[in-house]
Amino acid sequence: MRLAGLELEQHAEVYPPAEDSELLLAALDLLDIGPGDAACDVGTGSGLLGLRMAARGARVVAIDINPHAARLARANAARNRLGMAVVQGSLLAPVRGPFDVVTFNPPYLPVQGETRGELPQAWEGGAGGIGWARLFLAGLQRVLGAGGRGLVLLSSLGDQEAFVALALERGLMAVPVAQRKLAWEELQVWRITRSNL
Ligand SMILES: C[S@@+](CC[C@H](N)C(=O)[O-])C[C@H]1O[C@@H](n2cnc3c(N)ncnc32)[C@H](O)[C@@H]1O
Numbered sequence: 001m002r003l004a005g006l007e008l009e010q011h012a013e014v015y016p017p018a019e020d021s022e023l024l025l026a027a028l029d030l031l032d033i034g035p036g037d038a039a040c041d042v043g044t045g046s047g048l049l050g051l052r053m054a055a056r057g058a059r060v061v062a063i064d065i066n067p068h069a070a071r072l073a074r075a076n077a078a079r080n081r082l083g084m085a086v087v088q089g090s091l092l093a094p095v096r097g098p099f100d101v102v103t104f105n106p107p108y109l110p111v112q113g114e115t116r117g118e119l120p121q122a123w124e125g126g127a128g129g130i131g132w133a134r135l136f137l138a139g140l141q142r143v144l145g146a147g148g149r150g151l152v153l154l155s156s157l158g159d160q161e162a163f164v165a166l167a168l169e170r171g172l173m174a175v176p177v178a179q180r181k182l183a184w185e186e187l188q189v190w191r192i193t194r195s196n197l
Pocket of ligand 1: 044
């Protein structure tokens with residue numbers, strides 16, 4: 001598929017860009033990202049968001065827990081002749097930062113029980129759809145540079161209030177910056193910054 005000026009191959013075990021990816025992409029395009037910026041795309045999938053930042057000149061590292069996604073994102077970087085480091089790993093554990101921008105389109109649907117299989121990891125977000133949030137926000141607090149911005153997408157089906165409260169506990173402030181209504185939910189992009197700035 002062709003999206004945002006990028007040629008993106010797909011894989012049966014990797015989440016393909018969808019409405020959520022496009023909403024996060026639109027919010028990302030509002031940020032002034034350019035050469036010299038350090039960026040990280042967590043849960044990169046096909047590599048869309050990371051490659052978009054690389055195309056604007058940022059130094060990008062992309063992370064995904066799904067080994068098929070890590071391979072696909074690498075192949076898509078080569079296909080678009082863009083430099084992007086891709087690491088298979090969980091959340092922000094593989095990186096040290098500091099980053100100017102961190103993006104995460106997470107698995108955000110509320111699901112009870114353990115996720116089995118690589119593809120369902122793309123949408124099964126645990127209790128309240130934010131099972132990953134505590135660890136992610138701890139990682140974000142560690143790697144976000146002074147003046148850095150995080151962009152995270154959540155759904156009205158998930159517990160967004162709890163997410164905002166968890167961020168505050170970490171000294172991070174989450175503000176909604178983009179919304180899109182779908183038939184059964186509303187997607188929302190949250191911009192996260194250090195609250196002491
Ligand atoms: C909703 S998809 C988003 C994919 C892509 N960023 C996009 O916007 O099209 C969520 C992605 O997060 C990845 N993921 C899930 N849990 C993760 C974790 N703990 N660490 C890193 N990536 C994870 C999934 O494998 C999947 O590729």
